[in-house]
Amino acid sequence: MIPDLGKYAGPVLSAYGVAIVLLVGLVVVSIWRARKVKAALEWIEGKRNG
Amino acid sequence: MIALLIRDLRLAVRAGGGFGLGLAFFLIVIVLVPFGVGPEAAVLTRIAPGILWVAALLAALLSLDRIFALDFEDGSLALLATSPLPLEGVALVKALAHWITTGLPLTLAAPVLGFLLNLDGPAYPWLLASLALGTPALSMIGAFGAALTVGLRRGGLLLSLLVLPLYVPTLIFGAEVVRRGAEGMPVTTPLLMLAGITVGGFALLPFAAAAALRVNLR
Amino acid sequence: MIALLIRDLRLAVRAGGGFGLGLAFFLIVIVLVPFGVGPEAAVLTRIAPGILWVAALLAALLSLDRIFALDFEDGSLALLATSPLPLEGVALVKALAHWITTGLPLTLAAPVLGFLLNLDGPAYPWLLASLALGTPALSMIGAFGAALTVGLRRGGLLLSLLVLPLYVPTLIFGAEVVRRGAEGMPVTTPLLMLAGITVGGFALLPFAAAAALRVNLR
Amino acid sequence: MLTVTDLACARGGVPVLSGVSFAVPAGGVLILRGPNGVGKTTLLRTLAGLQPALSGTVDFPEDQGAYASHADGVKATLTVTENLTFWAQVHGSRMPDDILATFDLETLRDRMAGTLSAGQKRRLGLARLGVIGRKVLFLDEPTVSLDAFSVRLFADFLRDRHLAQGGLAVIATHIDLGIDAPELDLTPFKAGPQTTGGSDEAFL
């Protein structure tokens, strides 16, 4: 499946690997924090109104 | 404004005022480098212009947080802000005082320290010229950074982080002047650029610094 | 003592506490040197071990005045001195906290910055080892210097002046380890010396620092 | 003449006081009262223009305001005289000859300010007010650390020199200054949770 990368397999794969890890990491962290903050805010709003 | 300048200079030379310590730091960095790099003369000659400029920059940097922090802590800055002096003028005067207590002695001492690093003979006048032209810019840019971080307790290192990238152009042109001077190449272009940065900085940055001070005094 | 350590670490990571800024300074010095010295890879490779160690030393140095000064100013230090904790323990813990917030991150980041200076391949493990062994000594020696200057307002630069000569042996052996590592020479002797300085420093300097603190609190 | 109309002010982005209105005539004093944390410091800083008001107006002759708090800009490594001369020069005024006597600082005139005791340093900070020639003073706990004698010195200065020359003052204090002046208790003006105008208002 993986195309033959020849002698440059190392650089190419590590570039893809690190870039994807960084991107996915950023997305995951952003979403995780968004969820956390949203929950905390809803809790506070609920307490204020209820 | 003259009164402010005189006061700042007087404070600097009084006990604990820090006069001469920038110079000492400059000296010590220059002395440490051969310990780290090793004593070979050829290598030292090669890196001398760069190291001298980097050391001058670090020495200027280390005393930046004095520019406003002390006056902020004891309330003087708030009082100055409500005084008839324009805050832009205050920023300008304080940068000037910083230069007189740091940049100027550093410039005068640099040729002596050049010997320690085996700097090439023809480079000495250019070392002096580039530092004399460039260190005022370091003080003014630094005053801007100090104004940004004045509200933070011990903003010292944050200040370094903010200011150092702003120092890059000055450093490049300054070191380039000395290097070209050492190799007998023409130095006009980098020297002009250096002058441009200094003039531009003194024309514009006092306004940015005053704006930052106003925000921090709020 | 654990409580003190935890408090110091907590203060460091809170706003304005300065965690990570030592690291940033390290990074920036390493970046600045090529701007000054010029971009030639061969020259950079040659001076990389020395510059890396000098930069690490300067980064440690800049955050030294936080070790005691803040606690002195707000009176905490006087209160700690009259508390059941021995002042020697306080000095030790504070040096430790300084190392955890400065020396440790610096050590971990150094290999990455080695790239920027074109450090030779075989030198990397030795760079790590020498910094891991040497930076604790920098923190402990620095804590002693900070204890000496704690009573002075903005003793920052004076502190540098006092501490830098004390750093010279650590610097020489540390840079030597890396340089020998880069050239494939045996590194045991300088490594042992480095370890000796660290162990000796931690055994003796807390007492000196505590004595200095007592004098300054008077 | 100081006129404050429907002022609201905030600390750390949170409204602290609202609906404060008062007027102080030339030659008058207003004493601010209120328990710790009610917002005296905040109000004085707002009046002096050191922080923006949330709403409402503060009106007094331009360039006549002066603020003084614990941090009174005294430099430890300047002498008493040097400290005062500096502020006089900054304000373009001359230092009155008798100001040192007024605050009983004559014997201390050549001492470094850093070697003064707490009360002596405070007197120096107050003496600055007599030097800068400003008419509208905003004073935050001016008599902290002063002994009874020095409090009287201060009251005399205020009455006989400042107010007599048409100045006015707003003073926050917890003690009795020995000045006959109207008092304003800030407790009723405490901002409720609904006060509008906070910098975070857009987020509510």
Add this chain to the structure above:
Amino acid sequence: MLTVTDLACARGGVPVLSGVSFAVPAGGVLILRGPNGVGKTTLLRTLAGLQPALSGTVDFPEDQGAYASHADGVKATLTVTENLTFWAQVHGSRMPDDILATFDLETLRDRMAGTLSAGQKRRLGLARLGVIGRKVLFLDEPTVSLDAFSVRLFADFLRDRHLAQGGLAVIATHIDLGIDAPELDLTPFKAGPQTTGGSDEAFL
């Protein structure tokens, strides 16, 4: 039990007080009086062992002294509770459950100390005294910036908790604390120019 015998003390190398003698029994308070600059701060620092005496002796149970002044070691970036817990841990004591209530800090418990008003911060500084479990307190103007209500809180704490448990205190202040205690005016003990013992004595 605190006994002071013929004490002389100096500030900046200059003798300030001499011949001070007094004793405070367990459960007792001594209030130091005297005009600004007479040497109250100097005396308290000497008693607490923060600076050496020129001559004379200070005697109280070891490891029982605690000194408190304006600078009360409150960290701006720690919360009120974190500040107090830290000092409790350092002294190996437990934080009493009601100490926050005693100083009316309950609603502020999770606030960063840096965001407190002057008086609130002062209350926090005083609460520290209730946490460290020391018996012999040396307090330098403890009620600066406090309103009348908070001064009473402090007096109650001192009387009902500290003194009642056998503690004692020496307090320098310019105001009336509402505590019934003997006072000592330091004016008569002012060191004359002949007082011996200054660090520069060898040069006279």
Add this chain to the structure above:
Amino acid sequence: MSIWEYANPKKFMGWTAPLVPWLFGLAGACLIVGLVWGFFLTPDDYKQGSTVKIIYLHVPSALMAINAWFMMLIASLIWLVRRHHVSALAAKAAAPVGVVMTLIALFTGAVWGQPMWGTWWAWDPRLTSFLILFLFYLGYIALWAAIEDPDTAADLTSVLCIVGSVFAVLSRYAVNFWNQGLHQGASLSMDKADHVANVFYIPLLVCIAGFVLLFIALVLLRTRTEIRVRRMSALIARTRPTEVTT
């Protein structure tokens, strides 16, 4: 209704809510298509071999790293002139995204440089000015983190962003100048994009689109989070001092 109405935090929360998932979906689709296409279905370059595949990550991330700073500059100006909280918070939200983009560009460039130039890092003008950009990002983020009051932080970081931009341009020029004087330069040229054949070009465009969309989605999401944080602290502040938790 003026266009600025959309910058009111409440309105902003309203109209961005349905947008975010779509943007993430679209960005993900573009990225998967572009990267899979580029990685599996394009031939190797005759000169660079398979390393040419790195272009699909390197170029879009380098583009976005610069554009993120540009966006922050504009948002900062809007904040200083019109004082719309959302623009300040958007600038704050974009900075970490920009850093990650810069890191990706730096890293992919470095591993590409090893086979192409024989070195991980060279002090070439382009690389150098990127490193400086990275430092500006770090300083900007550190300043945000260091200041407690959010409005003060917004003001000061905005001023920093503007002054920093001027100096970034200046350094770019300075670095150019510096390297011409000293460096052989030729081996570092990166003008290959002009010659990139269509086989490489189209997937590259898809990847760029993916990065742009991802950037927008992330900034919106993070801005929403920042708004919520502000709202939270506003609510907590208003309930003071009767009860405070969390």
